[in-house]
Structure formats: C-alpha cells, structure tokens
Amino acid sequence: MAGGPVTSPDITRFAPSPTGLLHLGHAFSALTAAAHGRFHLRIEDIDRDRCRPEFDRAIHDDLHWLGLDWPLPVMRQSDRMPAYHAALARLAPLTYPCRCRRGDIRAALSAPQEGAPPAGPDGLIYPGTCRGCDLRDAGPDDVIRLDAARAFDALGLDRIGFRDRRILPDHDHILTRDQFCAGIGDVILSRRGMGTSYHLAVVVDDAAQGITLVTRGKDLFDATFIHVLLQRLLDLPTPAYLHHRLIRDDVGRRLAKRDDARAIRHYRDDGATPTDIRHMIGL
Structure with a gap:
C-alpha cells in the first residue's frame, strides 16, 4: 500500500543546570520535549561555583520518577x-x-x-x-x-x-x-x-x-x-524551535529554583504521583 514519505522523529533535549531542585516548570519543559521526539538529557554544569552533586542526582531521580528515559552516557558540559x-x-x-x-x-x-x-x-x-x-x-x-x-x-x-x-x-x-x-x-x-x-x-x-528540535520556555525566545x-x-545546523508557555505561581511570577515549595521532590514527599504532576501543569 502506497504511503507518504517516512520522516524521522525529532531529536529533542532537556538541559537543566544542577544548581537547585527541579520544579513544576522543569517538569513541564522536560515532558513537553519528550512528547515531541527522541528525548536526550544534558547537564549544563559550567557554573562550577553553583552546581552541586546532590542536585545532579536529584535531576536524574525526578525525571525517572516522571517516567522519562534517555540514551547514555549523559552529555555534561563540564566534560x-x-x-x-x-x-x-x-x-x-x-x-x-x-x-x-x-x-x-x-x-x-x-x-x-x-x-x-x-x-x-x-x-x-x-x-x-x-x-x-x-x-x-x-x-x-x-x-x-x-x-x-x-x-x-x-x-x-x-x-x-x-x-x-x-x-x-x-x-x-x-x-x-x-x-x-x-x-x-x-x-x-x-x-x-x-x-x-x-x-x-x-x-x-x-x-x-544532533538536536533537531529545541523545546524550551518562552523566556528564552x-x-x-x-x-x-x-x-x-x-557553520552549524539550525534546529527547529518550540518555545512553550511558562508555569507560574499564584501571583503570575515565573517559577525559579528558589521556589522550593514548587519543587517536584516536595510534591513527591507529600504523596503526589507523576499523574498528579501532569495535571498540575496542564498536561
């Protein structure tokens, strides 16, 4: 049976810095990227003064808990x-x-x-x-x-x-x-x-x-x-871009890593499930 041209899925990525716990905004960005292609994790740890190994471990743990997986080894900017x-x-x-x-x-x-x-x-x-x-x-x-x-x-x-x-x-x-x-x-x-x-x-x-689709927040537009x-x-290829909406707090401010109350880890400790997190961020 004839069909249209076969297209390869986009290669997407989520690239957090291990300078704090991931919050709901990170969950939205990672899940959005994963929904649009083959998902890669990259650790952006060039800020040696602020990066911490405990936050690095928490990134991997929280993303796995959300149901995400990625090829190994993980790219690290420090390397x-x-x-x-x-x-x-x-x-x-x-x-x-x-x-x-x-x-x-x-x-x-x-x-x-x-x-x-x-x-x-x-x-x-x-x-x-x-x-x-x-x-x-x-x-x-x-x-x-x-x-x-x-x-x-x-x-x-x-x-x-x-x-x-x-x-x-x-x-x-x-x-x-x-x-x-x-x-x-x-x-x-x-x-x-x-x-x-x-x-x-x-x-x-x-x-x-080989990222073909950069999915990230509108603040980086x-x-x-x-x-x-x-x-x-x-002389590098330009990927496609998708700048998504931002997750905000109750007064409309963009979430930041200082917003510990919105950290994925705290919701987990309070008994939330990955499905609960998806509902919280509108997925």
Missing part, C-alpha cells in the same frame, strides 16, 4: 571544554576582551539618561566600552565578547531569523542587524571562571547531539536570535 575552546578560537577574529564589571556597565548606561538601563536576553546591553581591544591583551579576569556588528558583516547579512512551531508558526521572526546590535548587543562568549558561556555552549552542544547567529558563524 566539553575543548569543544567550546575550539569554537571560541574559530570566532576569535570577531571577538574582543572586556574587563567591565556590571557596575561599570550600569553606570555607563545610566548617565546621562534617566530610567532603567536597557536590557536584552544577555542582560544589560553592553555599550561597547572595550570594543576595539585586542584579544591578545586579554587578562585572566576578562570576559570575551562577540562584536555583533562585525559578525553580521562577516556573514554578509543584514538580518537574522527563525521560525517557531508554537509562536506564530507561519511567521518568520526577524531581527535586522541594527535591531540586534541595539536590542541584544555584544554578547559574552566566555565568562570569568567558566571558559565559555551559556550561549556558546548550548549552540555547540545542540549540534554535537529572544536568546534564539543569538543562537542562530552563532550557528551561522560556526
């Missing part, structure tokens, strides 16, 4: 520093060292204007104080930033974009070069004491795991423009 260093070296002609602290950036953005300093998906939008510094002069306490304008110029692009399977799926989400530079700016590719950053690591890791730009610069 992948050579890959990040190689990507950073490839981007070196488009980067510069920066020794500005958050207070310096806030002061530069606050004067002489009034109101809150402009912020984007990478935090305060860097005003370019160190832009033009030579990478050969980078010190041990410097971060490494991508010169966004030069990155667009190197690619010969005047805009960057992607589509999202959940948010206006028939619409191209676009930022022009000028919009990116003004609203996102020169993002950090290597943070102090880490040797990489979330943005660089996630792009390199998604490609290494704007960061996707950064990731697509890095994918272009590193």
Whole structure:
C-alpha cells in the first residue's frame, strides 16, 4: 500500500543546570520535549561555583520518577571544554576582551539618561566600552565578547531569523542587524571562571547531539536570535524551535529554583504521583 514519505522523529533535549531542585516548570519543559521526539538529557554544569552533586542526582531521580528515559552516557558540559575552546578560537577574529564589571556597565548606561538601563536576553546591553581591544591583551579576569556588528558583516547579512512551531508558526521572526546590535548587543562568549558561556555552549552542544528540535520556555525566545547567529558563524545546523508557555505561581511570577515549595521532590514527599504532576501543569 502506497504511503507518504517516512520522516524521522525529532531529536529533542532537556538541559537543566544542577544548581537547585527541579520544579513544576522543569517538569513541564522536560515532558513537553519528550512528547515531541527522541528525548536526550544534558547537564549544563559550567557554573562550577553553583552546581552541586546532590542536585545532579536529584535531576536524574525526578525525571525517572516522571517516567522519562534517555540514551547514555549523559552529555555534561563540564566534560566539553575543548569543544567550546575550539569554537571560541574559530570566532576569535570577531571577538574582543572586556574587563567591565556590571557596575561599570550600569553606570555607563545610566548617565546621562534617566530610567532603567536597557536590557536584552544577555542582560544589560553592553555599550561597547572595550570594543576595539585586542584579544591578545586579554587578562585572566576578562570576559570575551562577540562584536555583533562585525559578525553580521562577516556573514554578509543584514538580518537574522527563525521560525517557531508554537509562536506564530507561519511567521518568520526577524531581527535586522541594527535591531540586534541595539536590542541584544555584544554578547559574552566566555565568562570569568567558566571558559565559555551559556550561549556558546548550548549552540555547540545542540549540534554535537544532533538536536533537531529545541523545546524550551518562552523566556528564552529572544536568546534564539543569538543562537542562530552563532550557528551561522560556526557553520552549524539550525534546529527547529518550540518555545512553550511558562508555569507560574499564584501571583503570575515565573517559577525559579528558589521556589522550593514548587519543587517536584516536595510534591513527591507529600504523596503526589507523576499523574498528579501532569495535571498540575496542564498536561
């Protein structure tokens, strides 16, 4: 009997950091990813100061309790520093060292204007104080930033974009070069004491795991423009994206790891079942 073309299922992932217990928002994100393809777990543990082995163990335990499984071995960012260093070296002609602290950036953005300093998906939008510094002069306490304008110029692009399977799926989400530079700016590719950053690591890791669908919260929607730009610069494939709704508390705030009362572990201890958790998060 004739049929349509056979398509392979998407390869999805859930990539938590072991800096606290998983909460209901994590459960929603992991279960949503698992429902859309072959599920992988990745441990994002580049923040060595905040990551704890007990939280790492709890991630595995809570996800197994929810009924999820994944291929072994689990990818860990702490094992992948050579890959990040190689990507950073490839981007070196488009980067510069920066020794500005958050207070310096806030002061530069606050004067002489009034109101809150402009912020984007990478935090305060860097005003370019160190832009033009030579990478050969980078010190041990410097971060490494991508010169966004030069990155667009190197690619010969005047805009960057992607589509999202959940948010206006028939619409191209676009930022022009000028919009990116003004609203996102020169993002950090290597943070102090880490040797990489979330943005660089996630792009390199998604490609290494063959991820074809990135499923994550709407709070990371704007960061996707950064990731697509890095994918272009590193000649990496761009996966499909699905940014899902966020799980919020009773007053509408997005859940965070400090919300211990919403931790999956506490619901388990109180006798909840995996089915109860699914009902709580609307699944």
